[in-house]
Amino acid sequence: MSETVGKATGIGAARRALAALLTLAMTACSSLSLDTVQRYVNVDSIARVVATADPVTIEASVTPPPPDYSTAALVKLRSRIRVGIRFDAPPLSRVNDRGELEGFDVDLARQFARRWLGSDRNVEFVQVTSNSAPGKVRAREVDLAMGGIVQSRAAELEADFSMPYLQDGDALLVRTGTFSDFVSLAGRPIVYVDDASTFALRDAQNVNGVTVTTKAASTYAEAYGLLANGDVDGMAGRWRRLRTRAAQDPALFVLSVFKREPVAIVLPPGDSEWADLVNITLSNMMLDGTYARLYQQWFGAPPDPSALAPLLGPIDLQLAQLPDALQSVDRLAQARAANRLRVAFASNPPFSRLEENNLPGGFEVELSRAIGARVMGSAESVEFLPLAGDAAQVFAAGTADLVIGGLPRTQTLDRVIDFSTPIYRAGDTTVAIGLPQRQSPLRDAVNLALQQMIADGSYAEIYARWFPDTAPPQLDLWR
Numbered sequence: 001m002s003e004t005v006g007k008a009t010g011i012g013a014a015r016r017a018l019a020a021l022l023t024l025a026m027t028a029c030s031s032l033s034l035d036t037v038q039r040y041v042n043v044d045s046i047a048r049v050v051a052t053a054d055p056v057t058i059e060a061s062v063t064p065p066p067p068d069y070s071t072a073a074l075v076k077l078r079s080r081i082r083v084g085i086r087f088d089a090p091p092l093s094r095v096n097d098r099g100e101l102e103g104f105d106v107d108l109a110r111q112f113a114r115r116w117l118g119s120d121r122n123v124e125f126v127q128v129t130s131n132s133a134p135g136k137v138r139a140r141e142v143d144l145a146m147g148g149i150v151q152s153r154a155a156e157l158e159a160d161f162s163m164p165y166l167q168d169g170d171a172l173l174v175r176t177g178t179f180s181d182f183v184s185l186a187g188r189p190i191v192y193v194d195d196a197s198t199f200a201l202r203d204a205q206n207v208n209g210v211t212v213t214t215k216a217a218s219t220y221a222e223a224y225g226l227l228a229n230g231d232v233d234g235m236a237g238r239w240r241r242l243r244t245r246a247a248q249d250p251a252l253f254v255l256s257v258f259k260r261e262p263v264a265i266v267l268p269p270g271d272s273e274w275a276d277l278v279n280i281t282l283s284n285m286m287l288d289g290t291y292a293r294l295y296q297q298w299f300g301a302p303p304d305p306s307a308l309a310p311l312l313g314p315i316d317l318q319l320a321q322l323p324d325a326l327q328s329v330d331r332l333a334q335a336r337a338a339n340r341l342r343v344a345f346a347s348n349p350p351f352s353r354l355e356e357n358n359l360p361g362g363f364e365v366e367l368s369r370a371i372g373a374r375v376m377g378s379a380e381s382v383e384f385l386p387l388a389g390d391a392a393q394v395f396a397a398g399t400a401d402l403v404i405g406g407l408p409r410t411q412t413l414d415r416v417i418d419f420s421t422p423i424y425r426a427g428d429t430t431v432a433i434g435l436p437q438r439q440s441p442l443r444d445a446v447n448l449a450l451q452q453m454i455a456d457g458s459y460a461e462i463y464a465r466w467f468p469d470t471a472p473p474q475l476d477l478w479r
Helices: 008-028 034-040 043-050 071-078 104-117 133-138 196-208 220-228 239-248 272-288 290-299 331-338 363-375 391-397 440-456 458-466
Strands: 081-085 093-095 123-127 144-146 166-175 189-192 213-216 234-238 252-263 341-345 382-386 402-404 424-426 429-431
Touching: 071 081, 071 272, 081 104, 081 133, 093 104, 104 123, 104 144, 104 272, 104 290, 133 144, 166 196, 166 220, 166 239, 189 196, 189 220, 196 234, 196 252, 220 234, 234 239, 239 252, 239 290, 272 290, 331 440, 341 363, 363 382, 363 402, 363 440, 363 458, 391 402, 440 458
Parallel strands: 081 123, 081 144, 189 213, 189 234, 341 382, 341 402
Antiparallel strands: 166 234, 166 252, 424 429
């Protein structure tokens, strides 16, 4: 969806000015050639932006950049972030009656532009869907993608994801004071809009041993009307939309959340430094109150503090500090070729330690063996070695593939190593497995193994052996 931009005279003046701006771009990205700058930067498109008083939506470039260029280098060249965003995910992103993009995620993207490039106007929005977003990010058509995109196993293999910044899923809305739980809705009529909600209702009926009567509505507005008028007793739909409606109307109440799903930002694979910038900026917005202010504006209620897990810091990370080139080797391929997954462990019981028999033991040691069985085909392929130095040092030396030992995920550590999805939470502390940077295949394999273990209960079994007095933390389970 493109907007009309600028008159010819304004475009011409801006186009002439860009000849000088290309030289500045060369200064910002000194490792890139002038030919590359001119070939990648769409002068006509940017000229239209410069000549326009209001932000515009521009179609993504069809010319893919060289694979060794970092996302930061491309953003520096454009002086704009190119954000893929859904147009149909209120209150996160939608097109309003004036034809303008608005929503929580739209404002988050503008915050990125302001913090990284000095102005919230330095952003371009490109329409994506949940299905198309990972491919467009992987192809470098956009720098990141937003709009209520749920992290999934299939998407993890195509692109990387930021830390989750929101919880969505399927939920049930009822009139306040009418029903106490799902069982009390036995035999009652429930309306739904999204086909996916029928699966959530099916599972809820199976779990609770009751049946309900379902009917479809063509829009959320129609379904809200049916519920408000008493034509139905419940409404199934996306949790983000139902909790927003309940915040606006005290006569409505979210009775049940059938399934919680992590919402995250889709990122280019293998670009750890770009992911650092996104994650640290998101965390700092949570820590400085910006996130809560925007959430209140779009959801009509404050965010649930227990649902937020910012990386502790803060540290000051700027776009200019990120490298222009990407270089990497495939450590997962190397590990599989050698049939050896090297895991360095720090002594930090009960996460990992050296036992009296001089063998490693602990929660993460057992977890690593289970991951090795899934990633490498055998737990015997996992080789443990004491951590000599810190995680960044052993990864730089190439002497380990993973680091364990109760590593807290902080902004400082996030700058020098990558992390798996969380494996332990206590208060403000999140623990994850350390990985070398720019190793998307290895991180994907570890994360997917963890997802399998969460889904089949083996994670909970391991956790119970090492933390017998506490319940397992509620970890995100992907589709």
